[in-house]
Amino acid sequence: MVQPRRLPQPLPFAQQVAIFSRLAEANPQPETELVFSNPFTLVVAVALSAQATDVGVNKATRGLFAVADTPQKMLDLGLEGVTEHVKTIGLFRQKAKNVIALSRILVEEFGGEVPDSRAALMSLPGVGRKTANVVLNSAFHFPAQAVDTHIFRVGNRTRIAPGRDVEEVERAIEDNVPARFQQDAHRWLILHGRYICQARRPRCAVCPIYDLCPYEEKTA
Structure with a gap:
């Protein structure tokens, strides 16, 4: 053995x-190099950053977050709209689906708010332990x-x-x-x-x- x-x-x-x-x-x-304005945009940015650079994600989310910085606005933008914004990022089709799916869950199950629990965050599509920990640290100031x-x-x-x-x-x-x-x-x-x-x-x-x-x- x-x-x-x-x-x-x-x-x-x-x-x-x-x-x-x-x-x-x-x-x-020290600050994260991903650009975000609230816990929701941070969740989306980190979810998009898998197998992508922070610079590339920031370029894509600049326009996306200008029109959709809440879960409901993201749902209103729709899958095609999200896909168009993130198409320069690797695996963009699946990531766009995840963004729409996690936005829907946040609206329907969490009142449109990002939860400050690792388990709850990891229940969102495209959010693993690393993403959850980034959000807990940078958005909610947990160590x-x-x-x-x-x-x-x-x-x-x-x-x-x-x-x-x-x-x-x-x-x-x-x-x-x-x-x-x-x-x-x-x-x-x-x-x-x-x-x-x-x-x-x-x-x-x-x-x-x-x-x-x-x-x-x-x-x-």
């Missing part, structure tokens, strides 16, 4: 504090951790939050990152992974936590 890969120990508390203090100093108010490929990579490379899958990394962030950094932790990590600790060639020469990171294959 093949034994599961043994995970390295997370960085000790003092090192976590030092790392997140530097990330906070470099970016005191939920939305783990994507960038955070998974950074969490394991730096040993801030080692894990075999995204849910293990999510739990590792919750268990090991100091409480005062929990609210913004996933945004610091995603931005660090997107612009510094990149997949193929991390930009170690400009990394603010270079000397605190145990990653053995540094590029500088």
